[in-house]
Amino acid sequence: MVDITRKINSLKKQKHKNIYMKKYLFYFVVFILGIGLGFLINKTQKLQKSDLLLDKNKLIADMSEIREGGYKFINPLLECEFEEGIIGKEFIPFKPMVQEYIDKKIAQGKISYASVYFRDLNNGPWFGINEKEKFIPASLLKVPVMMAHYKFAELDPQHLSKKVFFNKKYEFPEKVQTIVPSKEIEVGKEYTIEELIERSIIYSDNQATVLLQEQIDNSFILDVYTRLGVSTDVFQSGGTLTVKEYATFFRILFNASYLNQTFSEKALELLSQSEFTDGLAAGVPVGTIVSHKFGESGSIKMYRQIHDCGIIYYANHPYLLCIMTRGEDLGELIKSIQETSRLVWEEINKQILSMR
Numbered sequence: 001m002v003d004i005t006r007k008i009n010s011l012k013k014q015k016h017k018n019i020y021m022k023k024y025l026f027y028f029v030v031f032i033l034g035i036g037l038g039f040l041i042n043k044t045q046k047l048q049k050s051d052l053l054l055d056k057n058k059l060i061a062d063m064s065e066i067r068e069g070g071y072k073f074i075n076p077l078l079e080c081e082f083e084e085g086i087i088g089k090e091f092i093p094f095k096p097m098v099q100e101y102i103d104k105k106i107a108q109g110k111i112s113y114a115s116v117y118f119r120d121l122n123n124g125p126w127f128g129i130n131e132k133e134k135f136i137p138a139s140l141l142k143v144p145v146m147m148a149h150y151k152f153a154e155l156d157p158q159h160l161s162k163k164v165f166f167n168k169k170y171e172f173p174e175k176v177q178t179i180v181p182s183k184e185i186e187v188g189k190e191y192t193i194e195e196l197i198e199r200s201i202i203y204s205d206n207q208a209t210v211l212l213q214e215q216i217d218n219s220f221i222l223d224v225y226t227r228l229g230v231s232t233d234v235f236q237s238g239g240t241l242t243v244k245e246y247a248t249f250f251r252i253l254f255n256a257s258y259l260n261q262t263f264s265e266k267a268l269e270l271l272s273q274s275e276f277t278d279g280l281a282a283g284v285p286v287g288t289i290v291s292h293k294f295g296e297s298g299s300i301k302m303y304r305q306i307h308d309c310g311i312i313y314y315a316n317h318p319y320l321l322c323i324m325t326r327g328e329d330l331g332e333l334i335k336s337i338q339e340t341s342r343l344v345w346e347e348i349n350k351q352i353l354s355m356r
Contacts, residue, residue, distance in 0.1 A: 020110060029257040052054045073268035073291060073311075075121065075318070076256040094347045095127040101343055102129060102336075103181060111327040111336050112303065113151045115243040118344060119320040121254055121311065134240035135324040138175075138295035141234065142200045142209050143249050145221055146270070149197060149212060160194040162215070170210050175302075178330055181253075182275060228252055229243070243309070247322045250291075250311055254320070265289055271310060273325040278334050279308030280321060283341025289313040298326075306333045314346065319344075 045230020098116055105111045115133045119126040153159040166185050181203035185191055191199075191208070193215060199208035213221070225232045229247050255265035271291035274281075281290045309322035321342050325333040 036151065056138060071261065071265050073272065073289075073313075074254055074256045074264045076261060077263075079332050087121070090353055091125075091348065093127065095129065097347060098340060098343060099129050105332075105336050110329070110332040111325055113326045114322045114336060114340075115322075116340060117243045117247045117309075117320070117322040118205075119247065119251065121251075121303050121318045121320055122316075128244055129243040131165055132242055133324070134242055134250055135305070135307060135326065136238070136295075137234060137241045137246060137299040138297035138305070139204050139209075140246055140293055140295035140307060140309065142162060142204065142270070143267075143293050144220060144224040145212055146197050146201055146207060146267060147224045147249070147253075147259060150267060152216055152220055152258055153193075153223070154263065155162060159199075162191065162193050163190050164193065164211055164215055166207070166211060172206060174297060175206075176204070179204075179276060179306075184208075185211070186226075198270060201267075202273045202294070203275055220250075224249075224258070225256060242265060243307075243322045243324045245297065246307075246309055247320055249324075250309060250320055253266055254311060256319070267339060270309065275329065278307075278342045279306075279337040280310055280312065280323070283343075284312055284345045287293040296310070296330075304330045304333060308337050308341075312341075314345070314352075317348065323331075 001351070018206050019101070037204055073250065091142065095118075098118070102114050103118065106113065113130070113133065115128070117128050117129040117131050148157070166187055166189055175199055181199075183199065183203045185199055185208050187194070191211075194216075196208045196212050199205040200212060208211055220233075224230075227235075230248055231241070233239050234241050252258045252269050253264050258264075260268065262313050268291040269338050271293060272289050274294070276294045279294055280292050281288070284290065290310055290312050292308055294306065294308045296304075296306045300307040303326060305324070305326050307324040309319055309320075309324075311320050321341060321344055323337045327333050
């Protein structure tokens with residue numbers, strides 16, 4: 001009887017021991033699985049973050065690869081906007097250098113005020129100096145007039161061949177024009193719309209521009225502004241624009257996102273033939289292609305304004321540079337544009353050479 005009792009007790013102990021071991025094994029397995037699952041989740045999250053970071057860096061670094069290419073003046077791309085100061089891997093920010101130069105010119109009394117807008121057209125980053133200051137655009141507005149006619153020509157291919165008779169010269173008593181065109185359209189002659197656009201852009205001929213404005217409904221010109229998000233207040237008496245607003249016209253031409261690729265290319269090609277070469281073009285090496293437009297306004301006895309805005313085609317690194325100035329001495333204003341353009345070119349050239 002005793003042996004049976006002992007045997008029963010022994011079996012009970014063994015059963016309890018087995019149950020304990022199974023529970024221990026179960027908790028141990030759960031513990032190990034928990035650690036493994038936590039490690040796996042953590043690893044996955046790190047990989048996802050890493051992939052997102054790599055994707056973001058790749059997007060910034062490879063944006064030029066997204067462009068279509070195959071053109072001399074344009075590089076089609078859907079518009080992308082970055083925060084100011086994000087220069088990406090291409091250029092080290094150099095806004096302080098340009099700011100210091102502008103401040104020095106103002107302190108010396110050479111100029112009264114200046115605004116600068118720079119944009120790397122490969123990657124999209126930009127910086128601005130006094131970019132919210134308003135200026136009178138003057139002849140800069142010949143560019144949207146050209147764009148309006150080219151947009152109309154997309155709908156009517158015969159538009160550019162239309163002939164217009166010039167029967168009366170327009171007077172602009174309130175305008176000061178020190179930088180006069182070497183060629184102007186002549187009274188009593190006939191010109192095609194295409195010829196008038198060329199005279200307006202290459203020679204900055206005011207007569208040709210007014211004739212162009214008369215040959216198209218004003219809604220087409222307004223459409224250029226509204227579609228690009230540029231204020232139409234400039235059409236009011238004494239209307240103004242900021243340097244950043246005006247730069248939009250050149251960004252959109254370069255990206256071929258308003259006009260089609262044919263007309264965007266044509267527009268920038270005409271702008272590269274501008275006979276005014278004392279501004280942006282004077283600050284870069286001879287032979288460098290610069291598609292740009294200048295504008296002049298003001299009074300000889302009070303103040304002057306001169307601006308130059310365009311695309312500088314540094315090999316494989318085109319950039320947009322717009323400079324608007326105000327002061328009493330036209331010569332000093334032009335010189336400040338030249339020197340700012342040279343400063344930017346030299347800094348970009350130095351950085352690009354250091355990458356090779």
